[in-house]
Amino acid sequence: MSAAHLPPLNTLPRAARDLLARLGVPATRLYGAMAARTPLTGEILADVSAAGPSQMEDALARADAAFKVWRAVPAPRRGELVRLFGEELRAAKADLARLVTIEAGKILSEGAGEVQEMIDICDFATGLSRQLHGLTIATERPDHRMMETWHPLGPVGVISAFNFPVAVWAWNAALALVCGNPVVWKPSEKTPLTALAVEAVFARAAARFGDAPDGLLSVVPGGRELGEALVDDPRLPLVSATGSTAMGRAVAPRLAQRFARGILELGGNNAAIVCPSADLDLTVRAVAFAAMGTAGQRCTSLRRLIVHADIQAELVARLKRAFGSVRVGDPLAADTLVGPLIDGAAFDTMQVALEAARDAGGAITGGARLDGTALPDAFYVRPALVEMPEQTDTVAAETFAPVLYVLSYRDLDAAIALNNGVSQGLSSSIFTCDLREAERFLSGSDCGIANVNIGPSGAEIGGAFGGEKETGGGREAGSDAWKAYMRRATNTINFGHALPLAQGVVFDI
Numbered sequence: 001m002s003a004a005h006l007p008p009l010n011t012l013p014r015a016a017r018d019l020l021a022r023l024g025v026p027a028t029r030l031y032g033a034m035a036a037r038t039p040l041t042g043e044i045l046a047d048v049s050a051a052g053p054s055q056m057e058d059a060l061a062r063a064d065a066a067f068k069v070w071r072a073v074p075a076p077r078r079g080e081l082v083r084l085f086g087e088e089l090r091a092a093k094a095d096l097a098r099l100v101t102i103e104a105g106k107i108l109s110e111g112a113g114e115v116q117e118m119i120d121i122c123d124f125a126t127g128l129s130r131q132l133h134g135l136t137i138a139t140e141r142p143d144h145r146m147m148e149t150w151h152p153l154g155p156v157g158v159i160s161a162f163n164f165p166v167a168v169w170a171w172n173a174a175l176a177l178v179c180g181n182p183v184v185w186k187p188s189e190k191t192p193l194t195a196l197a198v199e200a201v202f203a204r205a206a207a208r209f210g211d212a213p214d215g216l217l218s219v220v221p222g223g224r225e226l227g228e229a230l231v232d233d234p235r236l237p238l239v240s241a242t243g244s245t246a247m248g249r250a251v252a253p254r255l256a257q258r259f260a261r262g263i264l265e266l267g268g269n270n271a272a273i274v275c276p277s278a279d280l281d282l283t284v285r286a287v288a289f290a291a292m293g294t295a296g297q298r299c300t301s302l303r304r305l306i307v308h309a310d311i312q313a314e315l316v317a318r319l320k321r322a323f324g325s326v327r328v329g330d331p332l333a334a335d336t337l338v339g340p341l342i343d344g345a346a347f348d349t350m351q352v353a354l355e356a357a358r359d360a361g362g363a364i365t366g367g368a369r370l371d372g373t374a375l376p377d378a379f380y381v382r383p384a385l386v387e388m389p390e391q392t393d394t395v396a397a398e399t400f401a402p403v404l405y406v407l408s409y410r411d412l413d414a415a416i417a418l419n420n421g422v423s424q425g426l427s428s429s430i431f432t433c434d435l436r437e438a439e440r441f442l443s444g445s446d447c448g449i450a451n452v453n454i455g456p457s458g459a460e461i462g463g464a465f466g467g468e469k470e471t472g473g474g475r476e477a478g479s480d481a482w483k484a485y486m487r488r489a490t491n492t493i494n495f496g497h498a499l500p501l502a503q504g505v506v507f508d509i
């Protein structure tokens with residue numbers, strides 16, 4: 001890796017400030033004590049004003065007041081605001097994508113994909129705003145009608161993670177807004193700038209909309225204490241939180257304590273099974289993207305490859321070539337496929353995992369840091385491929401870095417058992433051209449996402465996104481995920497003159 005593949009110092013703070021200005025972030029948002037850094041060089045991009053308790057209280061009070069207005073606005077009209085937001089995102093796409101790359105470190109194409117995912121969910125939510133429909137249900141009583149109706153729930157708290165700093169928030173916000181709910185957003189401490197940019201883009205949509213209540217969207221940058229304030233506030237009947245399983249373990253009981261709903265998107269430890277009939281050309285490409293894309297920092301990243309023993313040698317040889325030759329470096333450069341890790345802590349965690357894997361008999365290819373002398377505060381690593389003798393504790397833990405463990409199998413049921421043999425349950429894949437194997441896997445995987453002949457990452461917004469077990473059980477984005485953002489009422493209407501009671505109960509007075 002030549003130094004030419006790493007970004008130069010002293011250019012990104014200026015570039016970020018230009019982007020923020022173009023995206024419309026007011027300068028007042030950028031004077032404070034909270035340093036926003038870029039993982040590309042480790043430099044500080046801007047100092048953000050973190051929200052204190054009084055700003056948080058203000059955001060919650062404004063969201064509460066906005067709810068009383070917004071809930072009464074017809075849903076298709078609410079959809080119009082989200083449609084305008086999608087338009088503004090289209091106009092801002094190139095700038096916002098570049099800011100995502102600078103702040104989160106993903107390559108430009110993925111930065112653009114992230115903004116596209118926001119646009120997609122806006123389109124979806126706009127259509128959905130005319131389809132928030134319930135069932136009509138047969139009743140046992142004459143001259144009665146039973147139905148269910150869906151109503152706005154209340155302000156929604158969103159806690160988002162650095163790796164999808166804006167798209168995952170948008171999945172939540174677009175649905176929440178068409179469902180009638182204001183949003184209070186605590187972005188990751190590692191990516192406050194993209195959140196402030198989105199706030200500015202949203203403000204343009206709200207201004208064009210005309211009579212949107214103030215307080216529909218508040219961004220509260222800051223640390224863990226702000227997340228805790230959201231989790232504990234009785235004005236938020238729903239909190240959607242993306243992050244580690246440890247975070248979810250802290251959040252879930254606190255929400256339960258006050259009977260609030262949670263949508264939890266927590267850890268993933270996603271596997272792919274590769275069968276003897278797999279199309280290996282396609283498999284190598286899919287595995288490369290799923291394991292190394294976003295520097296292995298998606299919750300859906302491929303972390304475990306379960307390969308049939310008969311094809312293991314060939315597949316591993318091909319993957320070693322791909323892992324060894326993939327271009328690691330400046331994510332702003334057109335030919336880079338793997339950008340930096342988010343920070344030094346992520347690098348340390350990766351090295352600890354590799355050490356443990358080696359101790360447990362793993363054979364490691366890659367995993368080393370690129371020369372850090374020019375950029376001591378940036379962490380570029382070559383993705384690691386680790387052949388393991390078995391599914392050890394290290395393999396069973398999620399390491400948020402580009403480490404792919406390879407395990408071997410002979411019997412498909414044993415492979416599915418390995419897929420399921422971890423505490424997380426987000427995403428999973430099988431590569432096979434055998435219909436029976438594919439179907440056995442689809443009904444056997446215990447994950448919220450199970451794919452055939454594509455990797456576990458890169459979900460599109462039309463499906464419900466989320467996972468089981470320690471992934472938290474939440475579902476976001478498409479399908480009927482919107483129902484979590486609404487209150488369901490069952491309505492029974494008597495249009496007759498008699499009063500027949502259900503179950504034949506007699507109560508004559």
Ligand code: UN1
Nearest residue numbers: 164298299300457458459
């Ligand atoms: C995440 O990694 O936190 O499926 C979300 C994907 C993306 C979303 C991932 N569309 O990879």
